[in-house]
Structure formats: C-alpha cells, structure tokens
Amino acid sequence: MAGWGLLARLGARLRAAAASGGPLRAVTAVSGHSWQLGFAARPVHDATWWHEHLSEENVQFLRKAAAEEYRAQTASKLCPLKDEPWPLNEWKPDSVRVGVVAVKLGMMPIWTKSGKKHAVTLLKVQDCHVLKYVSKEDSGGKTAKLLVGGKNVSPFSKSEAEMEIFREAGVPRKQKVTTFNVTDDAIIKPGTPLYAAHFRPGQIVDVTAKTIGKGFQGVMKRWGFKGQPASHGQTKTHRRPGAISTNKVSRVFPGKKMPGKMGNIYRTSFGLKVWRINTKHDIIYVHGSVPGHTNCLVKVRDTKLRVYKDCNKNPPFPTFFADGDEKLPEDLYDQDMFQFTDPSVTYA
C-alpha cells in the first residue's frame, strides 16, 4: 500500500519533469530512484532512426557520401577478369555453379512459334555480387558455399558487425544475402558481379522466394478444409475444423493442421524454363509463376531435377563475365519463342 503512494508521487514528479524538460531528464529521474524501487517506473526506449541526432547538413552530406561510395565500389568491380580472378575451370556434368539474386518485376504473356500462349515472369538481376567464399571445412557441410547478395540498400540502419561482410568484399550493402552450395571448381572471387547472362534461354531453373504473407488464417484457407454447410441447422459452425483427433489416441498428433500464420515462408518453384534474356537491362524471362509479391527478392539457380540434366549443358562457367571476349546481343531468345520482329504465324 505504501509502495502505491511512492509510485504515484514518482509518477507525478516524472510528469512534471517531462512537461518542463524532455525525455532525457525524465530518464535520469527514473534511474535516480531505481535503486529504491528495483525497477524503472517508465519504460525506456533506446531505438532511434539513424539521423535523429544529426543536423540536416550532416544528413545530406552522409547521403551524398554513401551514394558516391556506392558508385565507386560498383565501378571498381566492373572488370573482374582483370582483377586477378580465381582460376577459371571448364564445366563438367557434375559441377554445380552459383545462382543469382533477382527482383520479381511482374508477369507477361508470350507466344511460341506454333501460336500457343504461355505466361512468363520477369526477373531483374539488380546489383548482384558475390560476397564471400566459405570453404567445405569451414562451413561443415558437404560442399563449398558462396554467399551472394542482391539489391543495393542504404548502409545506415545496419550494425557494424553485419556490415563487415560487405566491407570486406568492397561492395555496397545488399538487401538479401543467400548461400549457394557450389562445387570446388565453380568458386568465384568475392566482389565479382553476376549478370542475367549467367543463364541462357532453354535452361531450366529453380526459383526460391518468400511467399506472400496472408497473416493469421483459418483452416479453410490455410489447409483447404471443406468446413460445414451454411444452413440446415448448423449452430455457429461454418468454417471450423471439426474433429481434431480420435478417442483411442487420446491426444492430438504433432503437426495437426490448424489455423495459424499463413505465408511469408520460403518456397521453391522447380523446373522453370528460361525463355528470354535481356542483357541490356539484365532481365530473365522465366516460365510460369514464381512465389513472392511484385518487387520481392528471389533466388534463382540451376535445377536440381535430374530430368532436365540435358537442358543445362555447357552453361557459362563459373559465371558470365561482362568484360570477357563474348559479346552478346541485347536480346537472347529461345528457339521456340515467337519474336515480334517475325511476321504473323501461319499454318501451311
């Protein structure tokens, strides 16, 4: 009872302090009394955004400096072949090479030469760089790993420890960092940029991304249960799961399908054909749909399916180098795809 009075007086003092001074003074008032009470009477929030305590001039300067640094870093990585690259090996049927991180732009129809229509997803390879090489022994796995990063984002809201990887590679901070399990003959020096020409039309590809989050969903939407009828005497039961177990088991099995958070998990679409590559804007046209919302980041790599082993023969190995000898045209099409420069389709 006495404690309540103390709390009330403390509260009044804090409110007065807040009215006169500001959050900082209130905080010191609390910490001054904390040894008496054993806890802070008011929750202290330390989180601020990066430019809360900076002047406007400094903020502008930092932004410009970061942009210039990014430009300098990207420009320095444009010629990986002249930069002492790691040994380039030949492709073997057993080799597994790196994949790429792309942005999902949207979907579009395309037509084949026989007049059939298919839907394709556009994936743009934006600022993709190799970040780190982890050898087989370090990672403790069966293969070496290569960390690859995607889209550039601002360097300010991340801690120093997390920025270490980017600083070592000499590359701007990326929004998404993924690992690719890679054979030892396909390792690439950190800092090498990856382009859409890493894939070629006709190749088969797997795409992994986080699905669209639907929030907390009931059992009908999440698991496709049938629910109950709308009428004929149902009392307050139309979308419920019904029975969850039997009587003899006298427990619920772990993993029982129940309502819960749906979506926002990583899922892969396997066996997608690449129809077209645009080398100027670094866009890959991939067959069918891909998990994730528009403008989400997506991990693209060669198929793991054994059926398509023949389609992925002789790819650019270990990756496509823009400053190499190969000069590619702006658009690469698959042989079956109808190009709009051709006249209309006729059946002879």
Next chain:
Amino acid sequence: MAAACGKVLLRAALPARWFSSSMCRMNRDGEPTKFQPPPKPVIIDKQKQREERRFLSPEFIPPRGRTDPLKFYMERKDMIQRRKVFNIPEFYVGSILAVTTADPYADGKTNRFVGICIQRGGRGLGATFVLRNVIEDQGVEICYELYSPRIQEITVLKLEKRLDDNLTYLRDALPEYSTFDMNMKPVSHLDHEEIPVNKLQVRMKPQPWSKRWERPKYNIKGIKFELPEKKMKEAQKWKQPWLEFDMLREYDTSK
C-alpha cells in the same frame, strides 16, 4: 479597332472548321505593324486540334499499382515492335471489325469473323477485345488478343463510337442490333473528321436480363428503357449520389 477585330474573330470562330487560322492572321496583318494582343481569349482552331490529336490505344496506359515502370517499358517495347510489323488500326467499342486468324483446323487455314466490338479489356501485351455477331440466329462472341501472332489481319469496316464504353447489354437486346453482314463493305472514314458517335438507343428483349441494366451503377445511356415507371423508380433506389462527393475516392482526372 480592337473591338472590331474581336468581333471579326468571333464570327470566324463559329464555323471554325471552314476557316483556317491563316484568315485571322491576315486580318491582323492588314493593320499597321504595331502588335495588338487579342482582346478576347484566343480561340482554338478545331481543325488544327484534330490534326494534332493522336489516338492512344487504352492498353498502353499502365494500371495503377506498385509495379516497377521498367516492366511496363519492356512490355511497351514488345507492343511497339509488333505494331511495326503488323498494323493494329484505331478502333473503339461500337466499331465493326473484321478479323482473320490462322486456324490449323479450318479450310485454307484461316478464319474470318466480322462483329461489333463490345468491350476492350486488359493492359499491355495481354490486351483483348470481344467481337459479337449473330450468325444463323445464334449469338456468337469471340474474344481476340490484340498482340497474338495468330491474327493475320484486322480491318475496321465501320469506325464509330457508341454512347457507352461497354456494350455487353447487346446480349439482352433484340438480335437485330447485333447482326452484321459477314460480307459487309467497309464504310470510308476520312482522317480529319471526328469519330462519329452513334446515338442509337437499343430496344431490349423482355426482362429478365443477364444484368439489371436499368440500375444506375451501370450508367447505360444506349438503351431505350420501355419499363414501367415503377420499375425505373425502384432502380433509382440503388443510386449512390454521395459517390461524386467522396473525397477519398480515386477517379480519372485526365479530362
């Protein structure tokens, strides 16, 4: 002087199609060299406006959303490339078109269909238009994709607009309004003329219809409603007069 000049200009503006702006300029040049600004607002010459008017096909306008404009740019490049090779003419909902497509199962491997355009949907490469005709007392609607490579030819037989953007009510109208001769001759249309608006009011089959066209949400002006007053009044119950004053609503401000 200035007033007289103004009056002459006004008279010239009334039949503006027949007088070009050069006439107005000559009147001003006949006077002494000192520049006289027009006393009334400058009159826009309709003929010049028509020459400057260019038709923008609705599928080029990207929908509102958070998509990257780069995606629309890539699609537009493909659309323009297709239009360079194959001519897609200007047409509106209510125009009569003849479309020839490649068909592997038909005689001569082509299929020709004539009909009135009921609606135009879709954006980008997936843009479609639906043609309707009544063949041997059977109403037929075919939905074509504008950019499909199977389309060999699109001819506009009659270029005109109707009072509505969507003529789906023709399904419930008397069949005579949807019948068009398959061997119709193209009606000539001069470039500089405005697109004629056909103010035809269509007579309907007896109710029930596929949709309640008398309701204000469809906002149809091309039907001659021969319904009793009571039904028309009842339909007005679904009117939402507050919609035009809704400040959070998004609407087209292009005009």
